[in-house]
Amino acid sequence: MPHDTPTLPDWFDRRPLDQWLRQRGHVAFADSVVETCARRLHQPTNGDLKRWVAALDDLPSRQSRQLDYSDGRVRVVGPAVDPATLRETLMRFHPWRKGPFEFLGLPIDTEWRSDWKWDRIAQAVDLNQKSVLDVGCGNGYYGWRMLGAGASMVMGLDPILRFLMQFEVFDRYQTGPRRNFVMPMIDTDLPQKLTAFDVVFSAGVLYHRTSPIDHLRSLAGALVPGGKLVLETLIIQDDGPRVLVPEDRYAQMRNVWFIPSLEMLFRWLRRTGFEGIETVDVTPTEATEQRSTEWMTFQSLADFLDPDDSSKTIEGYPGPVRATVVASRKEAE
Template identity: 50%
Template sequence: MIDYTRLYADIQHIPALRPWLATLPEQVATGLSPHRWGDLPDWRAALEALPHVQPGAIELAREVSAGAAQEISPAQRQQLEAALRALHPWRKGPWSLFDLQIDTEWRSDWKWDRIAPHLEPLEDRLVLDVGCGNGYHCWRLLGAGARQVIGIDPSAKYVAQFYAMKKYLGHDRRVDLLPLGIEALPCNLRAFDTTLSMGVLYHRRSPMDHLRELRETLRPGGQLVLETLVIDGELGDCLVPEGRYAKMRNVWFLPSCATLESWLRKSGFDHPRTVDLDTTALEEQRRTDWMRYESLADFLDPDDSTKTIEGHPAPKRAVLVANAP
């Protein structure tokens, strides 16, 4: 079910991406190696266990959904749910398949509603989604009119979740998720019309290198959409947690919005600006039946929700946009 044949054929017709074919198949094979992911055979088995049903309707613009309850039998519904639950935890969504609601940890549709008004028109655009998780926003980008969407995320489980959805949302649609990090892309690619990096920057030891990598993915004039954790503050302010942040080990830099805009300018972007600032609500990130591990409520001070359990400012997320020179 995980098959990139059509993507490789498409890349042959995209001059800026074509040189990537020299390394991409080997990179994909490495990213999906069972030696790297011991549970990969189980995830592939879950994909094979999905019932073969063709949905009557697919919706990508207002939500991500396929099919109606009456289109599958009770036995098929049970089969569908069991296969999808074998891919737990589901972090990004929500999804609906034949009225089976996958209530994910994140209400990623809320984040989409915050970024969508600030996207340049997507019609006929080639889009890259960096660190896309299971690809929820890739489908929303396609539903908003993008010509082709490529998501990258190094987690093979997210790739499996994506292909579980693609089985019903359409294998012929030009949207793909590659098991790669941004460092796997050729240097100075300059191929994409729009690049998104959401929830990635604070995990990078060198944020300036990540911003440079993002700039190199974009054609001249292409749009960057950057979403990340920030703190309140002035130009130059930046939190560098010495230990964990909200129980996460790999959080390195949380700048103020003014500082982040300065970083974007220093990285060569034109006209960087903050277009949204939002404190993450307990209703947006929470434990569910489809993600049964700890979530935001467990990461905050039980006596003061404005602070993390370590005493840092509680998660606040900003959306910034800029253009490549």
């Protein structure tokens, strides 16, 4: 590591992941991960980050408490504390977008019912004893569900530090070997031919990329030959090879670039080294699945749809429909 690279903070302990990468021969990537994370976490002027780190210290002690994800829920269990004080501490990490979670009996009703999405895609691929890369992982909710489904290790990438700190809220109560990790990274931080993971997940990322082809190439490069991709993305419902390119915003999101039809998505996947492509699920996103709550008090999907026709966005585009597809990286190029 260059001598001027900042060191990792004490609260950010990823030694088990570092060891896993090095034992499998990915030494250069392991070095790059340390350097990248150290630089992104070295933000002395970031007041939010300082406040979040301080909030971690105000959480209940680890004694007699542990993280449990064995029954389809992600929750911290153990002796209860004053719920009002606990809620105040957890709200310092607001907004909570992916979940739901539960903390010592206190439900965290997140913006997204991510458990609904998980139920739709959980049977898409066998995770038993598989290593997983989760690109755009948010606060690590899906990583815990993946471990519950038998994954041996999950490396999640997400650049938003608030989500990283929400992950830390729950990770500190993990007992036994640590096998789920959220890293302040994005797919462009991956080497072109990493060839490290059995399964790669990309959910809600593709349409945010200015180059969807480059994103798919990075996912293919992260997989071992024959490894599985689980891709979830916005689509347009069109029988032909079509792509929607919003003029400005889509459902009030500025960073939406390309929304393909399924036929076009399959073409992109074939062009980037995938085969055996199958559609697992196609579901319109409704305001019961993504909504404002006490734990995410900002505007949400209902505010971004046409008030007179909920099948359209407020800009007049077709309303959000999400598809999940699975594909395999070709054994040989």
